[in-house]
Amino acid sequence: MAKQHLLLVVLVASILHATASSLETTSSASNSTVAAAASTVYDVLEQNNLPRGLLPQGVQSYVLHDGGALEVTLPGECNFFVSVAGKRFHFRYGSSVAGVIQSGSISRVSGVRVQAGFAWLGFNQVQRAGDQLNIQLEKSTQSFPVSAFAQSPRCS
Structure with missing residues (x-):
């Protein structure tokens, strides 16, 4: 039971980490689009x-x-x-x-x-x-x- 609980915590943490990384990538991409639209x-x-x-x-x-x-x-x-x-x-x-x-x-x-x-x-x-x-x-x-x-x- 303790192993299943620990596995669940690790799985949730991994999902949260992947979601946060995806949001950072999306945010960076949108910022570079704005910069590219106004390059000077x-x-x-x-x-x-x-x-x-x-x-x-x-x-x-x-x-x-x-x-x-x-x-x-x-x-x-x-x-x-x-x-x-x-x-x-x-x-x-x-x-x-x-x-x-x-x-x-x-x-x-x-x-x-x-x-x-x-x-x-x-x-x-x-x-x-x-x-x-x-x-x-x-x-x-x-x-x-x-x-x-x-x-x-x-x-x-």
């Missing part, structure tokens, strides 16, 4: 209806957390210009950029500044409105055509 951070932007040019070329790595928190690592500080209607806007990205991405917007942006006149202003949010990107600066909002960010700029 530029894909993540496009899947969220945002232009890839919001990030410069040369991204070293990125992490997309549950809830949309996005962390991007660049090789170093990155400077580039965007020209719109005869005005040049100087963008400066730090080596680490972050925000919370959702369809059509990135909020809680950090690590990015725009030169407005003589001041460098951080911006808090990028929101797509049709063919326009509205970038909420510290004290104002600046609109850009989406086409201004169609291609990822090169850092200077």
Whole structure:
């Protein structure tokens, strides 16, 4: 009787172990499918209806957390210009950029500044409105055509 009881315990433990291993494999497979669907951070932007040019070329790595928190690592500080209607806007990205991405917007942006006149202003949010990107600066909002960010700029 004791042997049968011990055999039953071992059998139940084996079944539980096999089930847990199967769930881990399924979970890993579904995670890799999500990663494969968005193999680059530029894909993540496009899947969220945002232009890839919001990030410069040369991204070293990125992490997309549950809830949309996005962390991007660049090789170093990155400077580039965007020209719109005869005005040049100087963008400066730090080596680490972050925000919370959702369809059509990135909020809680950090690590990015725009030169407005003589001041460098951080911006808090990028929101797509049709063919326009509205970038909420510290004290104002600046609109850009989406086409201004169609291609990822090169850092200077």
